[in-house]
Amino acid sequence: MKLATKQNHSQFAFIVSIPIAILGGLMGLGGAEFRLPILAGPLGYSASQVVPLNLAISLITILISLLVRGKILSLSTVMPYSQVIIFLIVGAMIMAFIGASWAKHLSNEKLERIILVFLIIIGCALMIEGFLPESLPALVPSIPGLQIVVALGCGLIIGLVSSLLGVAGGELIIPTLIFAFGVDIKIAGTSSLLISLPTVIVGLLRYHHQGSFVDKQPLQDTVLPMGLGSLIGAIIGGLLVGIIPSNLLKIALGIILNIAALKVFLHSKA
Template sequence: MSAPESTATSLEVRRFRLSFLYAVPIGLLGGLIGLGGAEFRLPVLAGTLGYSVRQAVPLNLAVSLITIAASLVIRGSTLSFSPVIPLLPVIFSLIAGAVITAFFGAAMAGKLSNEQLERIILVLLVVIGIALIVEGFLPQQIPALLPPALSWRISAGILFGLAIGLVSSLLGVAGGEVIIPTLVFAFGADIKTAGTASLLVSLPTVLVGVIKYASRGAFVDRTALSNTIAPMGVGSVIGAIIGGMLVGIFPASLLKITLGVILNISAFRVFHKARRSRIEI
């Protein structure tokens, strides 16, 4: 085996191991607070595993798809979907808006330069980190901020969905960190129902994003499927299951505040540092 081949093989083995090792604790923490953890996987993909941000986003989206599908199966076996029925008009309107921007967001990401994409991702991750911190100080349920009229709910759902789909396609995330607070605070859903509804909204949104990225050749490199997506998907599911079993042991509000701080720090370390390095060169 030549030196370049040996180096490539060692890199693939390293990525396989680290993909699984990082995915388990990220999935565990996501399971504890009811999120998929994709926002924390992105800095790992673009930093620790050495992928460019253009490669990291679709890979993160593919892992998110695996995690969502597994979470729906797990949740369906432990919880009833009946509380979600009153929210179906909102869910369908969120999906309608999210699918549109998930499609065009993936196309837009392909037209941005690597530097522009990194800048947008840094801003979005910081906003999500701040949102997690703020959410940690808020009550678990408040009265719906929107009027109960169906026309209001559907219109607002489509508008919120447009923002959710854009965030999902640009970050490669399921969007739960945006969907759940939207359902709780705007539409008055309880946190458990919001978690289930979030998965139902995320599944078609992420699927559209994956299909669009695939059509643009994002998954041509099959080694990334075997040494990153597969182990990271399995690790995320295992971690999420463990996290779900440990819910209640740790205060969710404290975890959200802590993870919000960690997300901001990791986002600046990976994406802001990368920009500074290019400027210095």
């Protein structure tokens, strides 16, 4: 159901973005996957509008989360995985650019179906991640050339998902780092933000170049209030890192995300 009046549109966007950003900050995510059903449901945007708007809000959330986590958790912990992170970024940036171009040629109906499938996958990934131990042995052997190839390939997938959903991609980055490269779960959260930042910037610039932000009204009515709410929530979530355990939270949110995605993105078929 869409909001009844335009006056409460911005207020609702601001209020709902705060808990979403808190959860994102706690888990090392941008929270964009939880914004998608809100943008497409109560706020009433089409699938083609949702993606670039979500990317714009994601950029704000990631920047704040990264700054806060940098104060709480030392960024030096990611240095042993710098090679993997760099090639994940390269692959993600390449496909974020390509994916944004593909999205332009998709109808709203096709894009809605793609978003639904990806959100269900992400919801399941969150639930699986909730059961993961603090660290796991790496599935990819510590062979530099092999790790580069795997990181580049995984980056391409992450970039595609990011550009087609308008998400930061942390839901896929974190399990990739843990399973494939044996990164500790807390370090993976910080690393995911470092990887997501350039990925989101590339996708956002590509959508801007394609004219997605010609209409400034959604930026004023939605991106600005959601960005402000995300600023508050990201700071709170970042400060709570290490205090509130996130495993059970991820399992619960994975279930909620799947339910919300099905409810919102199947509405047109009802």
